[in-house]
Amino acid sequence: GDSVTQMEGPVTLSEEAFLTINCTYTATGYPSLFWYVQYPGEGLQLLLKATKADDKGSNKGFEATYRKETTSFHLEKGSVQVSDSAVYFCALSAAGGTSYGKLTFGQGTILTVHP
Amino acid sequence: EAQVTQNPRYLITVTGKKLTVTCSQNMNHEYMSWYRQDPGLGLRQIYYSMNVEVTDKGDVPEGYKVSRKEKRNFPLILESPSPNQTSLYFCASSGFMFLGRSSYEQYFGPGTRLTVT
Numbered sequence: 001g002d003s004v005t006q007m008e009g010p011v012t013l014s015e016e017a018f019l020t021i022n023c024t025y026t027a028t029g030y031p032s033l034f035w036y037v038q039y040p041g042e043g044l045q046l047l048l049k050a051t052k053a054d055d056k057g058s059n060k061g062f063e064a065t066y067r068k069e070t071t072s073f074h075l076e077k078g079s080v081q082v083s084d085s086a087v088y089f090c091a092l093s094a095a096g097g098t099s100y101g102k103l104t105f106g107q108g109t110i111l112t113v114h115p
Numbered sequence: 116e117a118q119v120t121q122n123p124r125y126l127i128t129v130t131g132k133k134l135t136v137t138c139s140q141n142m143n144h145e146y147m148s149w150y151r152q153d154p155g156l157g158l159r160q161i162y163y164s165m166n167v168e169v170t171d172k173g174d175v176p177e178g179y180k181v182s183r184k185e186k187r188n189f190p191l192i193l194e195s196p197s198p199n200q201t202s203l204y205f206c207a208s209s210g211f212m213f214l215g216r217s218s219y220e221q222y223f224g225p226g227t228r229l230t231v232t
Contacts, residue, residue, distance in 0.1 A: 004157075034220065043119075043205055043223040044158075089157060102148070102173065103207075103221060105157035 002027040006090050006106035013080055013113050021075040021109050023064075023090035031092040033057075033066050033073040034103070038087040047075075047088070080113045087111070117142045119224035121206050127230045128196055136191045136227050138206030145210060147189040148173070148221070149181065152203040161204075164189055196231040203228050 007022040025031065032051045036044040048057030050066035050073065057064050062077045073090060090106040119140045128134055140147065148163040150173075160173030164183040178200055180192040189208075193200060207221040 036223075043225045044207075045223070046220040049220060102160055102163060103150075103158070105150075105159075107155055107157040 002031070002092060002094055002104045004090050004092055004104055004106035006088075006109050009108070010110035010112060013111070015082055015113055015115050016079045017113075019075070019077040019080045019084075019111070021088055021090075021111070023073045023075065023106060025071050025073065025090075025092050027071075027092055027094055027104075029094065030068075031094050033064070034091045034093070035062070035064055035073070035075050036089040036091060036105075038089065038108075040086070044089065080111075082113045082115055085111055085113045117222070119206055119208055119222050121204075121224040121227050123227060124225060125228050127232065129232055130197055131195045134193050134196060134229075136193075136204060136206075136229070138189045138191065138224060139187050140189075140206075140208040140222070141187065142208060142210070142222065143186065144208035144222075145186070146221075147183070147206065147208045149179070149189070149191050150205045150207065151175065152205060152226075158205065161191070196229075198231050201229060201231050 003026045005024050034049045035047040037047045038044050048059040050057040053068035055066045064073050064075045087108045087110050089108045091103045122137045145166045149161040150158040152158045159175045161179050162181040164170045167186050170181050170183050204227045206224040209221040
């Protein structure tokens, strides 16, 4: 079945540091890929998405590129802020069939940014 | 404001006492889903619904029931809760895009933290 693997956390960085959170996936066909963010005490919010190979999703300074050849969707940000402290989830949505609409999540990566 | 609401936000109950967690969305979305979030496991789908009166099991449906009598509501029912159902629960909704490829986002509720003692 479909699966998503994220790098082990937690990740602790100083403000203005470069961030990478690795995400790889296993899926049949051509899934859509997502990064969701969960701030403390809140639900999940979509951060960015990509729907086909070589697409780059971007939002709030975060970027991720859909790499089909390496089945990866790594999240990057050039300069993190304290306000970026949250849990980040990589997820995929399979294309069609009985799994249509279902999101398969990675285990989440806790990011803490210190001033 | 477009949103998914859940109630209650926090619930402590005892083993075997039936409970219902409500979920409502105001975006006229066809698709609704329930997930549970556990440390180290991410989110796992419990049940989903493609439209009114159409529901199906997700990855971890045991011990849960759902119903979809109205498009906006998708309650989660625990007939006889057990301690292993202690978790953080999220409801989500989404509209369909019939383009042969799933590219829509799901909107999540704020979560319900359930403790079963």
